[in-house]
Amino acid sequence: MISDKLKQVILTELALKEFNLQDETVASQVPGWDSLNHINIILAIEKGFNVKFKGLEILKAKNIGDLQKLIDSKIPA
Template sequence: MITNELKQTILGALKLDDWNLTEQTTAPEVPGWDSLNHVNVILAVEQKFAVRFKNLEILKLKNVGDLQRLVDAKLGRP
């Protein structure tokens, strides 16, 4: 499940008021989430959760669920 905190961070980085993000949502499905804004999303998530992602970790992300699981792993959440 996507936390509201992650959802709001992503939407804020993309300057969207609302969007139905699910674990299966991919970047091309979300308005404005192009390769340039992908960097903004990653930076916003790193800042919000005080984590750092390795390049390989970022490249492996396929959807929002993958990003949530990566954040959870960095924070030691089950």
């Protein structure tokens, strides 16, 4: 399940008011999430959650659900 905070970070970065983001949502389904914006979203997530990803971890993430798992793995419970 993706958190409200992650949703908010993505929507703010893409200047979207509302979009139904789900675990299975992939970048190409979200308006404005192109290859140039992709990196801005990653940077916004790293800043928003105060985490640092490895390049390979980002490449392996197939959808937003994977991004959420990646964030969770970096934040101590």
